Amino acid sequence: MVERIDTLVVGAGQAGIAMSEHLGQLGVPHLVLEKNRVAEAWRSGRWDALVANGPAWHDRFPNREHDSCGPDDFPAKEKVADYLCSYAEMVGAPIRTGIEVRRATRLPGRSGFRVETSQGVIEAQRIIAATGAFQYPVIPPLVPGDAGVTQLHSFDYRNPGQLPDGAVLVVGGGSSGAQIADELNRAGRRVFLSIGAHDRPPRAYRGRDYCWWLGVLGLWDQAALEPGREHVAIAVSGAYGGATMDFRRLASEGITLVGVTRSFENGALHFADDLAANIADGDANYLSVLDAADAYAERMGLDLPEEPEARVAWPDPDCLTDPILELDLAQEGISTILWATGFRQDFGWLEVDAFDGAGRPVHQRGVSCEPGVYFLGLPWQSRRGSTFIWGVWHDAKHVADQIAIQRSYEAYSPAEAWA
Numbered sequence: 001m002v003e004r005i006d007t008l009v010v011g012a013g014q015a016g017i018a019m020s021e022h023l024g025q026l027g028v029p030h031l032v033l034e035k036n037r038v039a040e041a042w043r044s045g046r047w048d049a050l051v052a053n054g055p056a057w058h059d060r061f062p063n064r065e066h067d068s069c070g071p072d073d074f075p076a077k078e079k080v081a082d083y084l085c086s087y088a089e090m091v092g093a094p095i096r097t098g099i100e101v102r103r104a105t106r107l108p109g110r111s112g113f114r115v116e117t118s119q120g121v122i123e124a125q126r127i128i129a130a131t132g133a134f135q136y137p138v139i140p141p142l143v144p145g146d147a148g149v150t151q152l153h154s155f156d157y158r159n160p161g162q163l164p165d166g167a168v169l170v171v172g173g174g175s176s177g178a179q180i181a182d183e184l185n186r187a188g189r190r191v192f193l194s195i196g197a198h199d200r201p202p203r204a205y206r207g208r209d210y211c212w213w214l215g216v217l218g219l220w221d222q223a224a225l226e227p228g229r230e231h232v233a234i235a236v237s238g239a240y241g242g243a244t245m246d247f248r249r250l251a252s253e254g255i256t257l258v259g260v261t262r263s264f265e266n267g268a269l270h271f272a273d274d275l276a277a278n279i280a281d282g283d284a285n286y287l288s289v290l291d292a293a294d295a296y297a298e299r300m301g302l303d304l305p306e307e308p309e310a311r312v313a314w315p316d317p318d319c320l321t322d323p324i325l326e327l328d329l330a331q332e333g334i335s336t337i338l339w340a341t342g343f344r345q346d347f348g349w350l351e352v353d354a355f356d357g358a359g360r361p362v363h364q365r366g367v368s369c370e371p372g373v374y375f376l377g378l379p380w381q382s383r384r385g386s387t388f389i390w391g392v393w394h395d396a397k398h399v400a401d402q403i404a405i406q407r408s409y410e411a412y413s414p415a416e417a418w419a
């Protein structure tokens with residue numbers, strides 16, 4: 001007997017849970033399959049000390065608050081996972097864990113899909129891929145495996161004690177790279193940090209967290225990425241109570257900054273001469289948020305405390321004025337390269353015509369070009385916030401609405417036979 005279901009959601013992270021809530025509210029029969037545990041990424045896919053990048057009042061679904069910490073605290077990763085698990089229970093999400101979806105193909109000659117799982121076959125009228133934007137770690141192929149240095153991705157990093165003794169080069173100036181470099185430096189490691197293009201909004205300004213500012217300024221809901229900014233990382237942190245990610249400050253605390261990691265030759269790493277430009281662009285982004293916040297506060301007549309000190313920059317460190325373009329691993333005692341260089345997605349299991357030549361989903365706000373196939377949790381699926389906890393909830397609502405609309409057309413039959 002083949003099990004049949006109207007809508008199959010693949011993945012029970014925040015996207016799958018939000019999807020289930022909205023499908024449930026619209027009465028769409030559905031099932032969520034998860035190959036690991038609910039919210040697994042928040043348990044085993046993050047380093048030990050990670051806390052949410054946004055405060056608890058913000059990084060949540062609209063219908064429930066975090067109860068493990070105060071609203072302005074940054075919940076620890078396990079607490080975020082617990083929150084998502086209890087949310088799934090609250091909405092009665094029909095989740096089956098420990099079941100991997102291995103292949104989905106269109107049923108020949110009729111509507112729906114044949115879905116092969118690790119525990120048998122299911123037929124579904126619709127499939128929603130909620131398998132996450134940050135699935136598989138990407139390490140650029142720059143340093144050979146036999147270069148005599150430990151290499152690992154931020155996805156596999158847990159804590160400083162896990163790394164062999166010696167200095168560490170962290171590659172990537174986004175939130176992961178910056179936070180891990182900071183953690184290693186505080187643990188007494190000698191740290192080099194390779195920084196590319198980045199935004200670095202203030203942690204807070206004039207008494208409001210940047211999550212609030214980006215919200216009121218409409219930036220979380222900004223619909224499209226500006227061309228040319230596809231590879232700009234965001235450096236923010238809720239660690240140690242939350243502080244603005246300021247690379248000059250990190251340098252003053254002992255971290256050596258370098259530009260983009262370019263190549264490896266004869267035991268030495270080579271860096272682009274772009275550190276000053278990347279830092280300057282990050283500063284410009286930081287100041288643009290302050291300017292926009294000030295303008296908004298004035299226009300709205302908000303009575304918020306002035307904060308002129310937020311515009312005072314830390315002094316330029318030597319590594320910025322006299323950039324290092326080459327590092328000999330042995331000479332510097334670098335025993336580990338930690339790549340905080342991002343992730344890729346893999347939809348290899350979904351054998352349908354919903355992808356472009358590069359394997360990217362072709363969709364509009366999650367509704368794919370292949371009837372019956374939907375995506376959720378994609379970067380910029382509908383807005384900047386689409387991959388984040390609060391953003392995916394709104395995208396899930398849209399996808400569920402579209403499914404309900406399709407189901408109403410499918411349910412139609414003419415009152416009388418056509419003459």
Ligand SMILES: Cc1cc2nc3c(=O)[nH]c(=O)nc-3n(C[C@H](O)[C@H](O)[C@H](O)COP(=O)(O)OP(=O)(O)OC[C@H]3O[C@@H](n4cnc5c(N)ncnc54)[C@H](O)[C@@H]3O)c2cc1C
Pocket residue numbers: 010011012013014015016033034035036037038039040041042046051052053054059099100101102130131132133134135176349376377387388389390392
């Ligand atoms: C280091 C890091 C920190 C982050 N911090 C924040 C933060 O502070 N605030 C915030 O809002 N966002 C944060 N994010 C972004 C985002 O919230 C998380 O990445 C979140 O886990 C994405 O949720 P998701 O449900 O889309 O994907 P995931 O959580 O990755 O869930 C997808 C699920 O699908 C399952 N799956 C995959 N393939 C299959 C298959 N074939 N069959 C069955 N199951 C499958 C996986 O096991 C997984 O559980 C962070 C991301 C990273 C990488």
